[in-house]
Protein backbone atom coordinates (compact mmCIF):
# COMPACT_ATOMS: atom_id res chain seq x y z
CA UNK A 1 0.00 0.00 0.00
CA UNK A 2 1.14 3.48 -0.61
CA UNK A 3 1.26 4.63 2.99
CA UNK A 4 0.46 8.32 3.54
CA UNK A 5 1.82 8.31 7.13
CA UNK A 6 3.46 11.64 8.05
CA UNK A 7 2.24 13.39 4.97
CA UNK A 8 -1.31 12.44 5.77
CA UNK A 9 -1.10 14.11 9.15
CA UNK A 10 0.33 17.24 7.55
CA UNK A 11 -2.55 17.22 5.09
CA UNK A 12 -4.99 16.76 7.88
CA UNK A 13 -3.74 19.81 9.72
CA UNK A 14 -4.08 21.92 6.59
CA UNK A 15 -7.24 20.21 5.49
CA UNK A 16 -8.95 20.67 8.82
CA UNK A 17 -8.36 24.42 8.73
CA UNK A 18 -9.24 24.94 5.09
CA UNK A 19 -12.11 22.53 5.07
CA UNK A 20 -13.60 23.89 8.28
CA UNK A 21 -13.98 27.23 6.57
CA UNK A 22 -15.45 25.63 3.46
CA UNK A 23 -17.67 23.41 5.54
CA UNK A 24 -19.36 26.37 7.16
CA UNK A 25 -20.71 27.27 3.72
CA UNK A 26 -21.14 23.95 1.99
CA UNK A 27 -21.77 21.44 4.74
CA UNK A 28 -19.92 18.80 2.79
CA UNK A 29 -17.86 16.08 4.48
CA UNK A 30 -14.17 16.83 4.47
CA UNK A 31 -12.48 14.41 6.84
CA UNK A 32 -14.41 11.16 7.07
CA UNK A 33 -16.12 9.46 4.21
CA UNK A 34 -19.88 9.19 4.91
CA UNK A 35 -19.97 5.90 2.92
CA UNK A 36 -23.19 6.40 1.01
CA UNK A 37 -25.06 3.66 -0.79
CA UNK A 38 -23.24 2.83 -4.06
CA UNK A 39 -26.58 2.14 -5.75
CA UNK A 40 -27.56 5.80 -5.47
CA UNK A 41 -25.31 6.77 -8.37
CA UNK A 42 -27.59 7.04 -11.37
CA UNK A 43 -25.60 5.42 -14.13
CA UNK A 44 -28.04 6.17 -16.91
CA UNK A 45 -28.43 9.87 -16.54
CA UNK A 46 -25.12 11.12 -15.31
CA UNK A 47 -23.13 12.89 -18.06
CA UNK A 48 -19.84 12.48 -16.17
CA UNK A 49 -20.26 8.72 -15.99
CA UNK A 50 -21.38 8.55 -19.60
CA UNK A 51 -18.12 10.22 -20.55
CA UNK A 52 -16.17 7.72 -18.45
CA UNK A 53 -17.31 4.89 -20.72
CA UNK A 54 -17.03 6.65 -24.06
CA UNK A 55 -14.70 4.53 -26.18
CA UNK A 56 -14.14 2.08 -23.33
CA UNK A 57 -15.29 -1.54 -23.07
CA UNK A 58 -16.19 -2.16 -19.38
CA UNK A 59 -15.45 -5.86 -19.78
CA UNK A 60 -11.81 -5.00 -20.47
CA UNK A 61 -11.41 -2.65 -17.51
CA UNK A 62 -9.54 -4.27 -14.65
CA UNK A 63 -8.28 -2.14 -11.75
CA UNK A 64 -4.86 -3.67 -11.14
CA UNK A 65 -4.11 -2.20 -7.71
CA UNK A 66 -6.81 -2.96 -5.13
CA UNK A 67 -5.71 -3.71 -1.58
CA UNK A 68 -7.46 -6.40 0.33
CA UNK A 69 -7.30 -5.50 4.00
CA UNK A 70 -9.02 -5.56 7.34
CA UNK A 71 -7.95 -5.61 10.97
CA UNK A 72 -7.66 -9.35 11.52
CA UNK A 73 -11.02 -9.86 13.28
CA UNK A 74 -11.99 -12.81 11.07
CA UNK A 75 -10.55 -16.27 10.45
CA UNK A 76 -9.24 -15.31 7.00
CA UNK A 77 -5.66 -15.03 8.29
CA UNK A 78 -5.28 -11.24 7.95
CA UNK A 79 -2.72 -9.58 10.20
CA UNK A 80 -2.18 -5.90 10.96
CA UNK A 81 1.01 -4.74 12.72
CA UNK A 82 0.65 -3.88 16.39
CA UNK A 83 1.47 -0.21 15.72
CA UNK A 84 -1.79 0.12 13.81
CA UNK A 85 -3.72 -1.32 16.75
CA UNK A 86 -2.30 0.77 19.58
CA UNK A 87 -3.13 4.33 20.61
CA UNK A 88 0.49 4.64 21.69
CA UNK A 89 1.24 5.04 17.96
CA UNK A 90 -1.33 7.72 17.08
CA UNK A 91 -0.10 8.23 13.51
CA UNK A 92 -0.40 4.54 12.62
CA UNK A 93 -3.57 4.18 14.65
CA UNK A 94 -5.31 7.05 12.88
CA UNK A 95 -4.01 5.72 9.55
CA UNK A 96 -5.87 2.49 10.20
CA UNK A 97 -9.04 4.38 11.06
CA UNK A 98 -8.80 6.33 7.81
CA UNK A 99 -8.22 3.16 5.76
CA UNK A 100 -11.16 1.37 7.31
CA UNK A 101 -13.37 4.45 6.93
CA UNK A 102 -12.30 4.82 3.29
CA UNK A 103 -13.24 1.17 2.79
CA UNK A 104 -16.52 1.70 4.69
CA UNK A 105 -15.67 -1.31 6.83
CA UNK A 106 -15.78 0.09 10.34
CA UNK A 107 -19.15 -1.14 11.54
CA UNK A 108 -18.93 -3.06 14.76
CA UNK A 109 -16.31 -5.33 16.27
CA UNK A 110 -15.84 -8.76 14.76
CA UNK A 111 -17.16 -7.74 11.35
CA UNK A 112 -14.55 -5.37 9.92
CA UNK A 113 -12.69 -7.88 7.70
CA UNK A 114 -15.93 -9.16 6.22
CA UNK A 115 -17.40 -5.67 5.86
CA UNK A 116 -14.29 -4.65 3.94
CA UNK A 117 -14.70 -7.46 1.40
CA UNK A 118 -18.46 -7.10 1.12
CA UNK A 119 -18.36 -3.35 0.56
CA UNK A 120 -15.66 -3.86 -2.06
CA UNK A 121 -17.85 -6.39 -3.81
CA UNK A 122 -20.87 -4.09 -3.69
CA UNK A 123 -19.06 -1.11 -5.17
CA UNK A 124 -17.48 -3.28 -7.88
CA UNK A 125 -20.93 -4.64 -8.81
CA UNK A 126 -22.15 -1.06 -9.13
CA UNK A 127 -19.62 -0.34 -11.84
CA UNK A 128 -20.97 -1.32 -15.30
CA UNK A 129 -20.76 -4.87 -16.57
CA UNK A 130 -17.47 -6.65 -16.69
CA UNK A 131 -15.37 -4.31 -14.57
CA UNK A 132 -13.11 -6.22 -12.19
CA UNK A 133 -10.92 -5.39 -9.22
CA UNK A 134 -7.60 -7.23 -8.88
CA UNK A 135 -7.21 -8.05 -5.17
CA UNK A 136 -3.67 -7.88 -3.85
CA UNK A 137 -2.39 -10.39 -1.31
CA UNK A 138 0.54 -9.24 0.82
CA UNK A 139 3.31 -11.51 2.10
CA UNK A 140 5.17 -11.22 5.43
CA UNK A 141 8.42 -9.42 5.96
CA UNK A 142 11.14 -12.07 5.61
CA UNK A 143 14.70 -11.97 6.89
CA UNK A 144 17.70 -12.53 4.64
CA UNK A 145 17.42 -16.27 5.24
CA UNK A 146 13.87 -16.29 3.91
CA UNK A 147 12.12 -16.74 7.25
CA UNK A 148 8.79 -15.02 7.97
CA UNK A 149 9.09 -12.34 10.66
CA UNK A 150 5.56 -11.29 11.72
CA UNK A 151 6.91 -8.79 14.31
CA UNK A 152 8.48 -6.76 11.51
CA UNK A 153 5.54 -7.04 9.15
CA UNK A 154 3.32 -4.04 8.47
CA UNK A 155 0.44 -6.23 7.44
CA UNK A 156 -0.23 -9.63 5.96
CA UNK A 157 -2.91 -10.80 3.56
CA UNK A 158 -2.70 -14.49 2.68
CA UNK A 159 -2.80 -15.58 -0.95
CA UNK A 160 -5.54 -18.04 0.02
CA UNK A 161 -7.90 -15.23 1.10
CA UNK A 162 -7.46 -13.22 -2.11
CA UNK A 163 -7.87 -16.41 -4.15
CA UNK A 164 -11.00 -17.51 -2.29
CA UNK A 165 -12.70 -14.17 -2.84
CA UNK A 166 -11.84 -14.24 -6.56
CA UNK A 167 -13.20 -17.80 -6.80
CA UNK A 168 -16.37 -16.89 -4.94
CA UNK A 169 -17.08 -13.69 -6.87
CA UNK A 170 -15.47 -14.21 -10.29
CA UNK A 171 -17.76 -11.63 -11.87
CA UNK A 172 -15.99 -8.79 -10.03
CA UNK A 173 -12.68 -10.05 -8.63
CA UNK A 174 -9.35 -11.36 -9.89
CA UNK A 175 -6.44 -12.01 -7.53
CA UNK A 176 -2.75 -11.22 -7.27
CA UNK A 177 -0.42 -13.36 -5.15
CA UNK A 178 2.40 -12.04 -2.98
CA UNK A 179 5.36 -14.37 -2.53
CA UNK A 180 8.66 -13.47 -0.95
CA UNK A 181 11.47 -14.58 -3.29
CA UNK A 182 13.88 -15.55 -0.45
CA UNK A 183 11.57 -18.30 0.82
CA UNK A 184 13.02 -21.75 0.18
CA UNK A 185 9.70 -22.75 -1.43
CA UNK A 186 9.21 -19.48 -3.36
CA UNK A 187 9.20 -21.00 -6.85
CA UNK A 188 6.91 -23.86 -5.80
CA UNK A 189 4.48 -21.34 -4.35
CA UNK A 190 4.71 -19.24 -7.48
CA UNK A 191 3.87 -22.20 -9.69
CA UNK A 192 0.95 -23.13 -7.44
CA UNK A 193 -0.36 -19.53 -7.52
CA UNK A 194 -0.15 -19.45 -11.31
CA UNK A 195 -2.00 -22.77 -11.53
CA UNK A 196 -4.68 -21.36 -9.24
CA UNK A 197 -5.32 -18.35 -11.43
CA UNK A 198 -3.17 -15.58 -9.91
CA UNK A 199 -2.88 -12.77 -12.48
CA UNK A 200 0.34 -11.25 -11.14
CA UNK A 201 2.72 -11.13 -8.16
CA UNK A 202 2.91 -8.13 -5.82
CA UNK A 203 6.02 -7.00 -3.91
CA UNK A 204 6.65 -4.02 -1.68
CA UNK A 205 10.45 -4.28 -1.29
CA UNK A 206 11.07 -1.82 1.56
CA UNK A 207 8.28 -3.27 3.71
CA UNK A 208 8.99 -6.92 2.92
CA UNK A 209 12.82 -6.80 2.74
CA UNK A 210 13.22 -7.75 -0.92
CA UNK A 211 16.19 -6.58 -2.97
CA UNK A 212 15.18 -6.99 -6.62
CA UNK A 213 18.81 -6.45 -7.64
CA UNK A 214 19.96 -9.50 -5.66
CA UNK A 215 20.98 -12.76 -7.31
CA UNK A 216 18.73 -14.44 -4.74
CA UNK A 217 15.80 -13.41 -6.97
CA UNK A 218 17.17 -15.09 -10.11
CA UNK A 219 15.27 -18.36 -9.74
CA UNK A 220 12.07 -16.47 -9.05
CA UNK A 221 12.57 -14.16 -12.02
CA UNK A 222 13.21 -17.11 -14.33
CA UNK A 223 9.97 -18.72 -13.15
CA UNK A 224 8.01 -15.46 -13.57
CA UNK A 225 9.29 -15.12 -17.13
CA UNK A 226 8.50 -18.76 -17.90
CA UNK A 227 4.98 -18.49 -16.44
CA UNK A 228 4.47 -15.07 -18.11
CA UNK A 229 3.23 -13.64 -14.80
CA UNK A 230 3.81 -9.89 -14.34
CA UNK A 231 5.47 -8.52 -11.20
CA UNK A 232 3.77 -5.46 -9.69
CA UNK A 233 6.41 -3.80 -7.57
CA UNK A 234 6.33 -0.68 -5.46
CA UNK A 235 9.12 1.78 -6.26
CA UNK A 236 9.96 5.19 -4.82
CA UNK A 237 9.37 6.34 -1.29
CA UNK A 238 7.58 3.97 1.04
CA UNK A 239 6.42 5.09 4.47
CA UNK A 240 5.73 1.52 5.56
CA UNK A 241 9.43 0.66 5.20
CA UNK A 242 10.94 -1.25 8.08
CA UNK A 243 13.78 1.14 8.80
CA UNK A 244 15.67 3.67 6.71
CA UNK A 245 18.16 1.05 5.53
CA UNK A 246 15.46 -0.71 3.50
CA UNK A 247 14.29 2.40 1.64
CA UNK A 248 16.89 2.07 -1.15
CA UNK A 249 15.30 -1.26 -2.10
CA UNK A 250 12.59 0.77 -3.86
CA UNK A 251 15.05 2.34 -6.30
CA UNK A 252 13.67 1.78 -9.84
CA UNK A 253 17.22 1.17 -11.12
CA UNK A 254 17.26 -2.02 -9.03
CA UNK A 255 14.75 -3.49 -11.50
CA UNK A 256 17.29 -4.01 -14.27
CA UNK A 257 17.96 -7.56 -13.16
CA UNK A 258 14.29 -8.56 -13.48
CA UNK A 259 13.97 -6.76 -16.82
CA UNK A 260 17.06 -8.47 -18.20
CA UNK A 261 15.58 -11.80 -17.07
CA UNK A 262 12.56 -11.11 -19.30
CA UNK A 263 10.05 -10.46 -16.50
CA UNK A 264 7.15 -8.13 -17.28
CA UNK A 265 7.61 -5.55 -14.52
CA UNK A 266 4.85 -3.12 -13.48
CA UNK A 267 6.21 -0.20 -11.44
CA UNK A 268 3.48 0.72 -8.98
CA UNK A 269 2.45 4.41 -8.98
CA UNK A 270 5.09 4.98 -11.73
CA UNK A 271 7.45 5.61 -8.77
CA UNK A 272 5.77 8.99 -8.34
CA UNK A 273 7.17 9.91 -4.90
CA UNK A 274 10.61 10.08 -3.35
CA UNK A 275 14.14 10.17 -4.66
CA UNK A 276 16.86 7.57 -5.03
CA UNK A 277 20.54 7.21 -5.67
CA UNK A 278 21.44 7.51 -9.34
CA UNK A 279 23.72 4.52 -9.92
CA UNK A 280 24.57 5.86 -13.38
CA UNK A 281 26.04 9.02 -11.82
CA UNK A 282 27.53 7.80 -8.53
CA UNK A 283 27.10 10.14 -5.58
CA UNK A 284 24.05 11.91 -7.03
CA UNK A 285 20.34 11.49 -6.45
CA UNK A 286 17.33 11.81 -8.73
CA UNK A 287 13.61 11.68 -8.24
CA UNK A 288 12.39 8.10 -8.35
CA UNK A 289 10.06 9.12 -11.18
CA UNK A 290 13.00 10.39 -13.27
CA UNK A 291 14.77 7.06 -12.79
CA UNK A 292 11.59 5.20 -13.79
CA UNK A 293 11.34 7.46 -16.85
CA UNK A 294 14.95 6.66 -17.76
CA UNK A 295 14.18 2.94 -17.77
CA UNK A 296 11.04 3.56 -19.85
CA UNK A 297 13.19 5.18 -22.55
CA UNK A 298 15.43 2.15 -22.96
CA UNK A 299 14.71 0.33 -26.19
CA UNK A 300 15.55 -3.14 -24.86
CA UNK A 301 12.81 -3.00 -22.18
CA UNK A 302 10.01 -1.52 -24.25
CA UNK A 303 8.25 -4.88 -24.27
CA UNK A 304 8.50 -5.64 -20.57
CA UNK A 305 8.59 -2.44 -18.49
CA UNK A 306 5.23 -0.92 -17.47
CA UNK A 307 3.87 1.50 -14.88
CA UNK A 308 0.60 1.57 -12.97
CA UNK A 309 -1.01 4.98 -12.51
CA UNK A 310 -2.44 4.34 -9.04
CA UNK A 311 -1.93 7.09 -6.44
CA UNK A 312 -0.65 9.69 -8.95
CA UNK A 313 -3.58 11.94 -8.01
CA UNK A 314 -2.77 12.00 -4.28
CA UNK A 315 -1.72 15.24 -2.64
CA UNK A 316 1.79 13.97 -1.97
CA UNK A 317 2.45 13.68 -5.72
CA UNK A 318 3.49 16.60 -7.93
CA UNK A 319 0.91 17.60 -10.56
CA UNK A 320 3.81 17.80 -13.04
CA UNK A 321 3.99 14.00 -12.94
CA UNK A 322 0.34 13.72 -14.00
CA UNK A 323 1.04 16.23 -16.79
CA UNK A 324 4.02 14.21 -18.00
CA UNK A 325 2.05 10.97 -17.96
CA UNK A 326 -0.85 12.54 -19.87
CA UNK A 327 1.53 14.14 -22.34
CA UNK A 328 3.52 10.97 -23.09
CA UNK A 329 1.07 9.29 -25.43
CA UNK A 330 3.91 7.08 -26.60
CA UNK A 331 3.92 5.53 -23.10
CA UNK A 332 0.19 4.91 -22.88
CA UNK A 333 0.43 1.38 -24.23
CA UNK A 334 2.63 0.66 -21.20
CA UNK A 335 0.58 2.38 -18.51
CA UNK A 336 -2.01 0.40 -16.54
CA UNK A 337 -4.78 1.85 -14.44
CA UNK A 338 -5.04 0.99 -10.77
CA UNK A 339 -6.63 2.81 -7.84
CA UNK A 340 -4.63 1.83 -4.72
CA UNK A 341 -8.05 1.27 -3.13
CA UNK A 342 -9.09 2.04 -0.38
CA UNK A 343 -6.91 5.16 -0.41
CA UNK A 344 -9.01 7.14 -2.96
CA UNK A 345 -11.82 6.95 -0.39
CA UNK A 346 -9.77 8.96 2.15
CA UNK A 347 -11.26 12.40 1.65
CA UNK A 348 -8.24 14.59 2.61
CA UNK A 349 -5.83 12.55 0.48
CA UNK A 350 -7.05 13.78 -2.91
CA UNK A 351 -7.74 17.48 -3.40
CA UNK A 352 -9.94 17.83 -6.44
CA UNK A 353 -9.79 21.62 -6.33
CA UNK A 354 -6.00 21.43 -6.45
CA UNK A 355 -6.26 19.42 -9.66
CA UNK A 356 -8.63 22.09 -11.01
CA UNK A 357 -6.16 24.82 -10.05
CA UNK A 358 -3.40 23.04 -11.95
CA UNK A 359 -5.55 22.85 -15.07
CA UNK A 360 -5.88 19.06 -14.91
CA UNK A 361 -9.59 18.81 -14.16
CA UNK A 362 -12.66 20.77 -15.30
CA UNK A 363 -14.44 22.59 -12.51
CA UNK A 364 -17.77 21.26 -13.76
CA UNK A 365 -16.75 17.72 -12.78
CA UNK A 366 -16.24 18.52 -9.10
CA UNK A 367 -19.75 18.00 -7.75
CA UNK A 368 -20.28 14.61 -9.40
CA UNK A 369 -16.83 13.38 -8.47
CA UNK A 370 -17.33 14.37 -4.84
CA UNK A 371 -20.62 12.50 -4.68
CA UNK A 372 -19.09 9.49 -6.37
CA UNK A 373 -16.23 9.41 -3.87
CA UNK A 374 -18.75 9.07 -1.05
CA UNK A 375 -20.71 6.29 -2.77
CA UNK A 376 -18.05 4.30 -4.54
CA UNK A 377 -14.33 5.00 -4.10
CA UNK A 378 -13.34 2.53 -6.85
CA UNK A 379 -15.62 4.13 -9.40
CA UNK A 380 -14.53 7.57 -8.24
CA UNK A 381 -10.89 6.77 -8.95
CA UNK A 382 -11.72 5.51 -12.44
CA UNK A 383 -13.95 8.50 -13.20
CA UNK A 384 -11.31 10.92 -11.95
CA UNK A 385 -8.56 9.39 -14.09
CA UNK A 386 -10.88 9.44 -17.12
CA UNK A 387 -11.62 13.11 -16.44
CA UNK A 388 -8.00 14.26 -16.20
CA UNK A 389 -6.70 16.28 -19.10
CA UNK A 390 -3.74 18.46 -19.90
CA UNK A 391 -3.56 20.69 -22.96
CA UNK A 392 -6.16 18.57 -24.69
CA UNK A 393 -4.47 15.27 -23.85
CA UNK A 394 -6.19 12.57 -21.80
CA UNK A 395 -5.23 9.02 -20.86
CA UNK A 396 -5.86 6.70 -23.82
CA UNK A 397 -8.53 3.98 -23.43
CA UNK A 398 -5.78 1.34 -23.50
CA UNK A 399 -4.52 2.61 -20.12
CA UNK A 400 -7.82 1.41 -18.62
CA UNK A 401 -8.38 -1.70 -20.72
CA UNK A 402 -5.82 -3.76 -18.81
CA UNK A 403 -7.52 -7.13 -19.10
CA UNK A 404 -5.47 -8.24 -22.09
CA UNK A 405 -2.24 -7.51 -20.20
CA UNK A 406 -3.13 -9.55 -17.12
CA UNK A 407 -5.55 -12.00 -18.69
CA UNK A 408 -3.09 -13.71 -21.01
CA UNK A 409 -1.13 -15.35 -18.20
Ligand SMILES: [Zn+2]
Nearest residue numbers: 001002065340
Ligand atom coordinates in the same frame (compact mmCIF):
# COMPACT_ATOMS: atom_id res chain seq x y z
ZN1 LIG B 1 -0.71 0.10 -2.97
